[in-house]
Every structure is written in structure tokens, then in C-alpha cells.
Amino acid sequence: MMERPPQTVAHIGGIAAHVGREVTLRGWLQNRRSSGRIHFLTVRDGTGSIQAVMSKAAVGDDIFRQADHLGQESAISIRGQVRADARAPGGYEVDVAHLELVGASQDYPITPKEHGVEYLLDHRHLWLRTERQQAILRIRHEVIDAVRTFFNSRGFVLVDTPILTPAACEGTTTLFPVPYFDTATAFLTQSGQLYNEANAMALGRVYCFGPTFRAEKSKTRRHLTEFWMVEPEMAYAALDDVMALAEDLVVAVITRVLDTRRPELAVLQRDAAPLERVRAPFPRVSYDEAVDILQARGLEFQWGGDFGSPDETALAEHFDQPVIVHRFPAAAKAFYMKADPERPEASLSVDVLAPEGYGEIVGGGQREDDYDVLRERVRAHDLPEEAFSWYLDLRRYGSVPHGGFGMGIERVVAWICGLQHVREAVPYPRMLHRLTP
RNA sequence: UCCUCAGUAGCUCAAUUGGCAGAGCAUCCGGCUGUUAACCGGAGGGUUGUUGGUUCGAGUCCAACCUGAGGAGCCA
Numbered sequence: 001m002m003e004r005p006p007q008t009v010a011h012i013g014g015i016a017a018h019v020g021r022e023v024t025l026r027g028w029l030q031n032r033r034s035s036g037r038i039h040f041l042t043v044r045d046g047t048g049s050i051q052a053v054m055s056k057a058a059v060g061d062d063i064f065r066q067a068d069h070l071g072q073e074s075a076i077s078i079r080g081q082v083r084a085d086a087r088a089p090g091g092y093e094v095d096v097a098h099l100e101l102v103g104a105s106q107d108y109p110i111t112p113k114e115h116g117v118e119y120l121l122d123h124r125h126l127w128l129r130t131e132r133q134q135a136i137l138r139i140r141h142e143v144i145d146a147v148r149t150f151f152n153s154r155g156f157v158l159v160d161t162p163i164l165t166p167a168a169c170e171g172t173t174t175l176f177p178v179p180y181f182d183t184a185t186a187f188l189t190q191s192g193q194l195y196n197e198a199n200a201m202a203l204g205r206v207y208c209f210g211p212t213f214r215a216e217k218s219k220t221r222r223h224l225t226e227f228w229m230v231e232p233e234m235a236y237a238a239l240d241d242v243m244a245l246a247e248d249l250v251v252a253v254i255t256r257v258l259d260t261r262r263p264e265l266a267v268l269q270r271d272a273a274p275l276e277r278v279r280a281p282f283p284r285v286s287y288d289e290a291v292d293i294l295q296a297r298g299l300e301f302q303w304g305g306d307f308g309s310p311d312e313t314a315l316a317e318h319f320d321q322p323v324i325v326h327r328f329p330a331a332a333k334a335f336y337m338k339a340d341p342e343r344p345e346a347s348l349s350v351d352v353l354a355p356e357g358y359g360e361i362v363g364g365g366q367r368e369d370d371y372d373v374l375r376e377r378v379r380a381h382d383l384p385e386e387a388f389s390w391y392l393d394l395r396r397y398g399s400v401p402h403g404g405f406g407m408g409i410e411r412v413v414a415w416i417c418g419l420q421h422v423r424e425a426v427p428y429p430r431m432l433h434r435l436t437p
Numbered sequence: 438u439c440c441u442c443a444g445u446a447g448c449u450c451a452a453u454u455g456g457c458a459g460a461g462c463a464u465c466c467g468g469c470u471g472u473u474a475a476c477c478g479g480a481g482g483g484u485u486g487u488u489g490g491u492u493c494g495a496g497u498c499c500a501a502c503c504u505g506a507g508g509a510g511c512c513a
Contacts, residue, residue, distance in 0.1 A: 035476085036469040055470065072463085089473060106464085107447075112474045113462040114449055118505065174511090191513075216512055217438085223512070308509085334513060351513075363513035406513060433505070 007079065013047030015092050018082045025050070025094065026102070028129070029074045031112060032067070039067050041096070042089075043078060049131070051088040052078050054096040063099050072111070073129065075103035117421075124428055125437045135264035136424055139257055140413045144209075146256035147230050147407075150249055151207045156232055159199040161192030161208040166387060174215040176225075188213035191406060194336075194391050196233035197367060200402055201394055207232040207404075217432050220309070221421040222359050224410060226430035231364075233404030239348040239366045242403040243324055246352050246362045247280050249407065250322055254278045257416055270418040274355055277320055284324040287346065293318050306332040313357040322361070326350045335377040338368040338403075350405065358415035364405020371395035 010023035027045030034040070039054040056064040070076065080094040109123050110130070120127045127133055151158070164178065164186040175187040192208035199206040209230040216223065232249075234241060254275050257265070265272055285293070294301040297314050301307075306328065307315065315323060330339055330347040337347035349365035368374045374395055378388050385392075413425035423429035428437065 031474075033472045033475050034469085035472060038470045038472080040472050040475085042473090051473085053471080057470090085471095087471060087473085108463085109447075111448060111463050114474095116449070116506095119448065193513085214512070218511060219506085220508070220512095229513095306512085310509095328513095337513085349513075360513080365513080408513095 010082075011047040012043070012045045012050045015048070015050055015082055019084055019092070020082065022079065022081045022097070023094070024077060024079045025052070026077045027075070029070050029072060029076055029105070031072065032070060034068065037064075039064070039096075041067065041070075041076075041078070043076065043094075044129075044131075046134075048090070050090055051093045052080065052096050053093050054099065059096060059099065066101065067099060070101070071105045072108040073126075074101060074105040076100065077102055121423070121429070121434060122437075128427065131267055133424070135267040136413065136417050136419070137427065138264050139261050139417055140409070140425060142257050142261050143253055143409060143413055143416065144228075146253045147209070147249070147409075149256075150252045151230075151232060154205070156205045156207045157199075157203045159196070159203065159206045159208060160210065161189065161195035161199070161231075163189050163210065165189045176213050176215045190214055191229070192231050193233065193404065193406065196231055196404060197391070197394055197402060200233040200235045200404070201398065201400070204236075205232070205234050219432055221423075222309070222411060222414075224422055224426060224429055224431055227422070227426065228409040229406045230409065231404060231406040233402065235402045236400050237366070237403050238401055239326065239350065239403060242364055242366060242405055243284065243326065243350050246350065246364065246405050246407070247282050247322075247324065250282075250352065250362070250412075251278060251280050253412065254416065265417075268417050270416075274320070275416065278322060282322050282324050282352070283319045284326065286326055287328045290315055290325050304329050304331065307351075307360075309359060312353050312359045316353050316355050316357060316359075320355060322355060323353050324350060325353065326365075333365070335381045335383065336367050336374065338366045339373075348403070354411065354415040356415065356418075358411060360408075361411045361415065362405050362407045364403065366401065366403035369395060369399045369401055371399065 007024040008018070008021065010018050010025060012025060012027070025043055025045060027043045030042040030044045030049055032039060032041050037056040041052040041054060042049055043052050054064065054067055077100040078094065078096050079098040080096040082092060082094055084091060085093045110120070110126050128137065164180070166186065175190060178186045178188060180186040190212055192210065196206055196208055207230060210228065211226055212229045213226055215225060232245060234245070258272065258275055291301055291303050294311055294314055297318070299311060299314055301311055315325070326349065327340055327346040328349045330337065330345055333347045333349045337349045340346040340348055347365060351360050352362035353359060354361045368377065371392060375385070375392055378385055410422040410425040414422045417425065419425055423431060
């Protein structure tokens with residue numbers, strides 16, 4: 001090994017602090033332009049990208065010719081002096097004194113030109129390297145961190161719920177079966193909620209945050225077969241408490257992203273104005289009022305059903321804020337929703353619809369806490385009573401009013417980022433026709 | 438499961454009324470000392486998703502199938 005002077009390894013994101021100094025940057029070649037005796041190498045390192053200028057005179061023939069053949073996404077380490085320059089994208093560049101090829105890259109599949117979505121998804125493991133996908137993933141990270149901070153600061157305890165479950169949490173949706181040794185079939189969870197209720201009776205206020213699986217053959221921009229959901233559950237809580245919590249959570253998440261991720265929103269060319277309008281209190285309408293709004297807007301909608309996608313979009317367009325819809329018909333919601341004491345055909349349920357056509361981001365409500373009523377519901381829904389005996393136990397041993405909700409992370413991220421499809425809001429989307437990479 | 442649309446070079450797309458299979462990017466070769474998805478010149482690169490049919494002649498028209506996309510249904 002040759003003796004080398006000590007090197008300062010810098011990150012591109014904080015390059016401004018190194019102007020006038022020689023630093024080492026370790027990253028990947030994003031693009032290369034050449035002009036005979038000068039190369040312009042755009043280098044990215046995960047914190048940002050910068051233009052590196054290499055002149056033949058400064059580095060000599062060998063390194064200069066090596067750079068001539070560097071393929072896109074070659075891993076390189078460069079050393080050079082940092083300089084502010086108005087001509088450079090980003091305002092700074094590095095005069096390359098030395099370049100080391102760390103890992104070669106030839107025929108990189110994603111070129112600077114446009115690609116189709118299917119091709120990009122086939123190369124998702126490489127697509128993530130683009131500036132746009134990095135921005136989405138950073139915002140996703142921020143959303144998740146804001147969610148955890150929100151619940152942790154309010155005294156909620158993170159209690160993990162199982163991913164392998166013995167039966168449907170509800171009998172309604174399709175589950176992914178998994179062979180469980182040679183004795184049984186397990187199912188991937190579609191919600192941690194039933195376990196959350198048990199956990200809330202132990203710890204008061206809890207939340208779970210994990211992947212959720214739905215084997216529905218949905219082919220829309222709002223559906224994934226594997227997605228992430230945060231689900232809080234509170235003991236001694238009523239529907240109003242659930243709505244207030246959901247509202248506060250959405251505001252906290254939006255506020256955090258606006259505070260910390262403006263550069264990423266700019267990369268995505270996301271108009272921040274609709275996000276800046278988000279503040280409590282959100283408009284609250286009952287299901288009945290929502291039906292009136294839909295009918296007044298000319299949609300043919302009959303009382304009793306759940307809202308379809310066009311209905312959700314129309315409702316969201318009626319307001320310029322997230323809108324809270326409560327007290328859906330009991331028949332349209334899950335068996336564990338508590339009936340409205342004043343109107344038994346309505347349930348103490350709530351959805352939060354995001355603006356701009358992003359649809360339902362939160363769904364939840366107050367749970368049925370009466371043993372006899374809940375057991376009757378289990379029977380009426382043809383659910384195996386044995387499998388729900390532990391759940392019914394919660395109503396036998398100190399039952400209290402309680403409730404909570406689930407918030408789909410990908411839908412929230414898609415809304416914040418202004419994405420056309422939730423598949424970009426998760427690193428490796430799982431959909432009806434996609435299981436790889 | 439239903440509706441609509443698409444499938445041509447590694448990628449993104451053209452191809453007039455049915456008449457020689459094309460361009461840009463990427464790759465390779467050459468040129469250029471301030472490029473901004475650099476530019477200029479040259480080269481290689483094709484079972485037009487599959488099968489069958491109509492026709493002198495099919496990327497183009499017809500049928501079936503395959504694959505995918507968008508939407509509906511479904512979906513706390």
C-alpha cells in the first residue's frame with residue numbers, strides 16, 4: 001500500500017461546508033458528459049448529487065481514458081477540491097484530482113431517457129436509485145417517523161400483533177393461506193385490530209404498525225396486496241375520541257413533512273398548497289349527510305352501501321380538506337362495529353377521506369363492547385365462534401367502551417407525494433400481477 | 438369476473454390506403470476544454486406477443502389465445 005495523506009470523506013448533501021477543501025466522495029456515476037479533454041461526471045451518493053469536473057491535464061491520460069468508459073451507475077470514489085460554481089447544477093462542483101473505480105457497471109438498464117412503468121417495476125431494485133424514488137422513500141420514512149413520534153408522545157405503547165393468524169379477523173375479505181407445518185393452515189394478517197383490543201385492555205392505549213395482507217384481486221391505483229398500516233386502539237374511548245385522534249394524527253404527519261421535506265416535495269413537483277390547507281378541525285359529516293351531498297352533486301347513490309371510488313372522490317372534491325365521514329350503515333361495516341344507540345341501523349364507524357381523489361386513508365370506529373350483542377354478530381356473520389372465543393372473552397372480563405382505527409401508510413404517502421399510484425409509495429410493491437423483485 | 442386499451446431493436450416510440458422494418462436513447466468506434474437528459478459523424482442491433490386465416494403481398498385486415506396496463510367489482 002502506498003502512503004496517502006489523510007482524506008476527508010464528505011457527503012454530497014453537506015458539501016457546502018467543504019468549499020475550498022479537498023474531499024473524497026464515494027458514490028455512483030449518475031451521468032457523464034464529455035468534451036474531448038474535459039469530463040463532467042454527475043456523482044450521487046445517496047445524500048445528493050454533484051457535478052465533478054475532470055480535465056485531462058489535471059488527472060493524466062490513464063485516469064482520463066478510464067473515465068471515458070465508465071458506465072452509468074459505476075461505483076466510484078473521487079478526490080478533489082470543492083468549489084462553488086454557478087454553472088453547475090446544485091451550485092457546487094468538485095475538481096477531480098483522483099478517481100478510483102470501486103465497482104464497474106456496464107449496460108445499466110435504466111437510461112436517462114424515459115421508461116414504461118412495467119419496465120421500471122421489473123427493475124425496481126435499480127429504479128430506487130433515481131432522484132424521484134429517493135424523494136418518495138425519504139418522505140415515506142418521515143411519515144412513519146412522524147406516526148411513531150405522534151403515538152409515543154401521547155402515551156401509546158407499541159404492541160406488536162401477529163402476522164401469522166389462525167383465521168380471518170373478519171369473514172369478509174380474502175386472505176393469503178400459508179401452510180403451517182403439516183397440521184394446519186395459517187393466514188397472513190389483514191389487520192392487527194382484534195389483538196389490539198386485547199392489548200388495549202392490558203395497557204390502555206396501544207398501537208401496532210406492520211405489514212398487512214389482502215388477497216383481493218383489485219387492480220386499481222389505490223390497492224396493494226401487501227401494505228403497511230398503523231392501528232391505534234384506546235380503552236375507555238368513544239367515537240368522538242377516535243375521530244379526534246385520527247384528525248390529530250393526519251395533521252401531525254402533514255405538518256412534519258411540510259417542516260422537513262420541502263426539497264423532496266420539490267423534486268416530485270408536488271404543489272404543497274393543498275397540504276398547507278390541512279388543519280384541524282376537518283369537516284365532519286354523517287353518512288346521511290354524505291349521501292345528500294352525493295345526490296346533490298348528481299351521483300346516483302342509494303342509502304345503505306359503502307362508498308365506491310367515484311363517490312369518495314366526489315365527496316373529497318366537495319371540501320378542500322380531509323373529510324371525516326361517520327356513522328355508516330351497520331350492514332356496510334364489519335361485525336365488531338358498535339351500533340349507534342340512537343339509530344341501530346347505523347354504526348359508530350368513521351372513515352377519513354383524503355383530498356384530491358386519494359380516497360380513504362383512515363377507517364375505524366367504536367367497537368361493540370357488549371358480550372351478548374357481539375356473540376350474536378359473530379353468529380349472524382357465520383363466523384366460527386370457537387375461533388373468536390378469546391375475542392369474546394374481552395367482553396366477559398371487564399369490558400369497557402373502546403375504539404381505534406387503521407391508517408394505510410402507502411395511501412397517505414401517495415397523497416402527500418401526489419403519486420398516480422400507491423405502487424411507488426412502497427419500496428417493493430406487491431400487486432395482483434407482481435411479486436418480483 | 439366484466440369493460441376499455443396496449444404489445445415493433447436492450448429501452449421509449451414511429452411506420453400514410455395493405456406495398457423496401459425506421460428514429461431517439463443505450464452500446465461500440467471517431468471528434469470536441471464548460472457540458473446541463475451535452476453535441477457532431479459512423480457502426481452493430483428485428484421470429485413486429487403466439488397460432489391460424491384473408492391476400493400477389495400483412496407490423497397494418499380477421500379469429501382465437503397469451504401477457505400487461507387503466508377502470509369497475511371487491512376492498513375498515
